[in-house]
Amino acid sequence: MSMKIFVLLLVVTEVCGFVNLVNPQSFKRWVTMGAKPQYPNWEAIKAVDGNTNQSYEFDSCAITDIDVNCNTSIWWMVLLESKFNIAYLEIYFRSDTFSRSTGFSIYTYDTENSYPLRDPKRLVYHHNPLFGCPAPIQNVTINYVTQGLLFTNERPQGYTSNCPGDNLMCTAVELCEIKVMGCEQSRFSPGCSRSCPSKCKNQHCDAFNGSCKHGCSNPNALTVDCTENIECEYGMYIQNKTCVQCGHCKDGVACNKSTGRCDNGCENNLTGNFCINNEEMASDLKFYVPIVSLAVFLAIAVGVVIYQRRQISVTPLQSAPAESTNQQKQKTNTPHYINLVFTEEGHEYRSLNIVE
Template sequence: MLLAMALTLWSSIFLIIKVGYCYVNLSRKKGTVASQSSTHEGAFLASRSIDGNKGQTYRECSHTALGHSIAWFQVDLGGEYSLESVKIYYRNDANWCPYRFRQFYLDVSNGSAGSTTTLTSQRKRCYKDNTTALATPPSVIDISCKETARYVIVETTYNAQEAIYLNLSGPVLEICEIEVYGCSVGRYGESCSRCHGCSTCDIISGACPCSDTCVNSACNTSNEYCTEGCITGYWGKMCKSQCSQYCIGNTCEQGNGMCTTGCADFYYGYTCEHQCDPQYSPRSCDRVTGVCSGCNTGYYSQFCNRTCSPYCKSGTCDAHNGHCNGGCKTNWAGDLCENK
């Protein structure tokens, strides 16, 4: 009994260790670049935060300048990655607590923080600190951030002058080291090996996510194919395509999207993608060909898209061939009254 408990404990410890170290620190890979909104004294560069030194004293940290309305710091990974977590080491000298770190937020995005074309709405927020004076956030903070993005952005508008022990102007960031953990998009596991047949997968197990448009959210996790069919309104192997809005009952075949119960009034085609001509009378047509069941007065042809001659004596013509009913007006002749 004791042996079994011991084995279980060691298995749990092994799993924790394995999971804890299964991601790559993307901040330290070749091509990763750190930048910030401004640089204090022109010397406390953003690159200090990705040099591998986890020291938290003044001279070891990056530092934005005073006197601005916003301070931001970002890591550019050079491309999209599947992120897992972000760990931040903030300045924490013996007599200098992380006052300036209050109210910061962590966003990820595919647009740079410094780009005028990147909107806040295009970011995804992983964390927002709500610490108020006199309390301070932890100087080392590990944040879960399971997103896919290129840029990791730390930002603040908090004015540290609110702290009673400081007399400073404007928001400031002092980041000593930042570690961004994750894998390349489409990879997972201890060595970030490839997913099994899907574009994105669980970063630990490699399992493909099942779409919530699968019946009972059930799918083959190796390829994302729904195993119990699609919920109403969707079709395809992964149930990600929507049935035509003109399918009666919003239902269609899972394999090809063909409307299973016919088309709404005025529409035709296998997926009800075509609209019957407005001159059909009544406005209905063959489900497959679109051939009309009858034309409005003054129109003819199988699609009712031709007008009767204006020289038909009665103003009407045969719905199939356009021959004028009742002959032609004076001075006109021919089956379609086309000859003067």
């Protein structure tokens, strides 16, 4: 029955985009949240009832009580009927309090007994509270084949936020609708009109472009697009779809054709996974590099000192102001004396010359 409903939705949405995988026609297995609703009509299932009205007055939102129960951690989750290739989410927050959803995170999970919060690989999105408020209608890219989705929010000790209106102490579920947009697990593209390539692992692919982002069905495939027709000569390996020379592996054995690593070790004093680093050369460099660095530093320091001293010694002499004509005439017949100092063989001689 569910597959018939999916095919019907596929036909209807092929032109306009991905399929909403949670809808009133029972694509969800169960929906729940981590606290009681503030009012009975604001239960968890209201976030996937197909009603995108963002006002609490219409009883179309899932809302927990933030005023009576100050929760520092809260969650809402949905488990779909089976795994789907989920492209993105459309999250409709309660319009008058969407700022209180700042800092939320989205995780994926696959069974009712999963604990996604314990596995950081399951985190697909985190809203940074330092970047301000979320949008009242927020799109979140998932691009992952999964069965369950978890919305969670926390207010840990020391929590800070740059979103005006955010509650720094407590958090709550205030979700009016979550649209889970995607395709059946082996299809992709808007409208879900295309099948994932069989060369992709489990025939799971990128929801948007169909690439084998989850791996290849053939474990010997050597490239990211799972092609198998690239062959390299002995002693070479594939890197970025081209053949690259191996390092110096032990006993002349070729490196791993997929990774380029020397799985059995390196020749002589070579080190590293790819056997291209010389141990002796590295040891010499460790000895000489500090010496060369010190020499360069001292040379620079001496150069700076010499430069500064030259700048001081080259300070221009200031010329005396020109004397008036009368002063020059008065001094014409007045002798004056200039002391000259001569130094020769360490003896100092002084003479007195009269200048007329």
